[in-house]
Amino acid sequence: MIKNTVTTVWTQKSQFETDNPSGHKFTMFDKSQDNGDVVGYAPKALMLSSLAGCSGLDVVSLLTKMHAEVADFKIEVTANLTDEHPKFYDKVKVDYHFSDAELQPKKIQKAVNLSVTKYCGVMEMFRQFADVEIEIHLHNL
Numbered sequence: 001m002i003k004n005t006v007t008t009v010w011t012q013k014s015q016f017e018t019d020n021p022s023g024h025k026f027t028m029f030d031k032s033q034d035n036g037d038v039v040g041y042a043p044k045a046l047m048l049s050s051l052a053g054c055s056g057l058d059v060v061s062l063l064t065k066m067h068a069e070v071a072d073f074k075i076e077v078t079a080n081l082t083d084e085h086p087k088f089y090d091k092v093k094v095d096y097h098f099s100d101a102e103l104q105p106k107k108i109q110k111a112v113n114l115s116v117t118k119y120c121g122v123m124e125m126f127r128q129f130a131d132v133e134i135e136i137h138l139h140n141l
Helices: 043-065 105-119 121-127
Strands: 008-012 015-019 025-029 072-081 089-100 131-140
Touching (some): 043 072, 043 089, 089 105, 105 121, 105 131, 121 131
Parallel strands (some): 089 131
Antiparallel strands (some): 008 015, 072 089
């Protein structure tokens, strides 16, 4: 079993610096507070980025193995935050956008489905607390 450990240190006001098992560090902060010129990320938004990144890495790898690479690929994640504390995402929509002159829809569908149902652990974690909707968009160049 693999264990990951991160260390998060309060730096000032509503800001924390955290590391990552890769050794890189970044700043997290409360976006509702004045953080001056600090470049950082809000913790809940990072969850959405993690979801997109996890699934995106799966999809790119699968499409490469299937010889179905695309010219452009982006993922947009939209999430509904509850009104009551503790606020959490109860509904999440993941839109996969693929662009290419020669799209292979069946292979793209298969790659996304495998990521969503089998490989992406972050997707599985989200399903434990949110309704997750998936949509694939194909754009011909």
